[in-house]
Amino acid sequence: MNHDPIIIGGGAAGLMCAIEAGKRGRRVLLLEHANRVGKKILMSGGGRCNFTNLHTQPDNYLSANPHFCKSALARYTQWDFIAMVERHGIAWHEKELGQLFCDESSKQIVKMLLDECAAAGVRIETDCTIEQVRRDADGFALNTTHGSQRCAALVVATGGLSIPKMGASGYGYELARQFGHRVLPTRAALVPLTLSGKHLDDYADLSGVALPVVASVDGQSFGGACLLTHRGLSGPAILQISSYWNPGDALRLDLLPERDVLAFLRGQQVERPAAELKTLLSEVLPKRLAQRLCELALGNRPMRQHRPAELEQIAALLQAWPIVASGTEGYRTAEVTLGGVDTAELSSTTMESRKLPGLYFVGEVVDVTGHLGGFNFQWAWASGHAAGQVA
Numbered sequence: 001m002n003h004d005p006i007i008i009g010g011g012a013a014g015l016m017c018a019i020e021a022g023k024r025g026r027r028v029l030l031l032e033h034a035n036r037v038g039k040k041i042l043m044s045g046g047g048r049c050n051f052t053n054l055h056t057q058p059d060n061y062l063s064a065n066p067h068f069c070k071s072a073l074a075r076y077t078q079w080d081f082i083a084m085v086e087r088h089g090i091a092w093h094e095k096e097l098g099q100l101f102c103d104e105s106s107k108q109i110v111k112m113l114l115d116e117c118a119a120a121g122v123r124i125e126t127d128c129t130i131e132q133v134r135r136d137a138d139g140f141a142l143n144t145t146h147g148s149q150r151c152a153a154l155v156v157a158t159g160g161l162s163i164p165k166m167g168a169s170g171y172g173y174e175l176a177r178q179f180g181h182r183v184l185p186t187r188a189a190l191v192p193l194t195l196s197g198k199h200l201d202d203y204a205d206l207s208g209v210a211l212p213v214v215a216s217v218d219g220q221s222f223g224g225a226c227l228l229t230h231r232g233l234s235g236p237a238i239l240q241i242s243s244y245w246n247p248g249d250a251l252r253l254d255l256l257p258e259r260d261v262l263a264f265l266r267g268q269q270v271e272r273p274a275a276e277l278k279t280l281l282s283e284v285l286p287k288r289l290a291q292r293l294c295e296l297a298l299g300n301r302p303m304r305q306h307r308p309a310e311l312e313q314i315a316a317l318l319q320a321w322p323i324v325a326s327g328t329e330g331y332r333t334a335e336v337t338l339g340g341v342d343t344a345e346l347s348s349t350t351m352e353s354r355k356l357p358g359l360y361f362v363g364e365v366v367d368v369t370g371h372l373g374g375f376n377f378q379w380a381w382a383s384g385h386a387a388g389q390v391a
């Protein structure tokens with residue numbers, strides 16, 4: 001049977017692409033190997049789907065070519081997606097930092113996309129495994145567990161490698177390589193960092209302690225909560241910085257980002273000379289953490305005993321506390337995959353392959369990865385929309 005286009009992958013990008021192509025009167029077939037579409041949408045944002053971010057801009061994305069995402073993001077903006085959400089009567093709210101969530105449930109976003117697909121005449125087949133894709137003179141020929149299919153345009157929307165349990169596979173990268181595309185090295189991102197050996201022993205019993213920090217690696221910094229876990233560190237600031245962290249990189253945490261720490265210590269030395277450092281720090285940091293910092297590096301003498309240079313050292317440490325991470329929790333818990341299909345070989349306006357006309361890559365399978373906070377879905381919507389306009 002002939003379809004134009006066939007879309008492989010029923011996630012955010014694939015569904016958006018299907019809707020747009022269907023609206024143009026195309027016969028769209030979407031093939032999904034899981035038992036339902038939109039599984040990551042359902043589990044996203046703690047079940048409320050952080051579906052976009054009010055402040056979306058190209059700076060919020062990592063890619064070997066930081067300019068690549070600009071065109072698609074400009075032609076399908078956060079406001080376009082919000083308009084769709086509102087047309088479907090879905091109530092939403094801004095949680096913080098421009099992050100938009102459903103008031104009720106991420107199920108509403110999947111239902112909205114499925115309703116749009118139905119209105120656009122999109123055919124969706126789930127539980128369908130693609131066994132082979134060939135290119136011939138007339139287009140693409142697919143062998144699937146649901147039979148053979150042909151199409152002139154093939155859209156690869158298979159996402160990244162994170163959360164294999166939810167249907168993630170490396171199939172999109174395989175297809176890219178089959179058709180001569182370069183795939184840039186992939187790694188887990190927006191992911192908790194792990195500690196090991198002595199470094200884990202130093203903090204593991206503080207599991208559950210949370211505090212606001214600014215996390216920095218190699219000139220990049222992100223503010224937000226940091227949560228100590230029994231394996232290492234998590235929380236928004238850590239997830240964000242994980243996208244920039246490579247094994248061996250020095251990670252530093254400003255543990256008192258809202259304070260002028262040196263002025264605080266100097267002031268306390270004058271006002272409370274007999275107070276121990278641990279006591280003072282327990283008033284501005286979680287108590288168990290303050291105690292541990294003193295045990296590990298700061299000491300615990302009464303304030304009057306500290307020379308000015310020592311106060312400077314203590315302040316510097318509190319504002320750039322070194323953490324030796326050993327790795328990440330990997331794709332099992334990562335929200336996204338860095339790297340992927342090289343954008344150098346794709347059109348930034350249509351997502352079409354420059355090597356093989358009719359072949360498209362959209363969403364997370366492409367080497368474009370957003371920060372935490374709704375940016376990844378916005379890329380999926382925008383890139384899916386771009387391909388759906390032409391495929």
Ligand SMILES: Cc1cc2nc3c(=O)[nH]c(=O)nc-3n(C[C@H](O)[C@H](O)[C@H](O)COP(=O)(O)OP(=O)(O)OC[C@H]3O[C@@H](n4cnc5c(N)ncnc54)[C@H](O)[C@@H]3O)c2cc1C
Pocket residue numbers: 008009010011012013014031032033034037038039040041043044045046049050051052128129130157158159160162163166167168169170171172334335336362363364365373374375376377378380
């Ligand atoms: C726990 C979690 C929470 C998240 N929360 C947010 C959030 O709140 N906001 C945000 O912006 N981003 C969030 N993300 C990231 C976001 O989900 C992804 O960036 C986005 O879903 C990517 O869209 P996509 O369509 O490219 O890929 P996906 O949504 O992953 O869809 C790919 C689809 O392709 C299918 N597929 C894979 N291989 C094959 C194959 N061989 N044959 C057929 N089908 C195949 C998969 O089953 C899947 O349905 C979260 C991610 C996770 C894991």
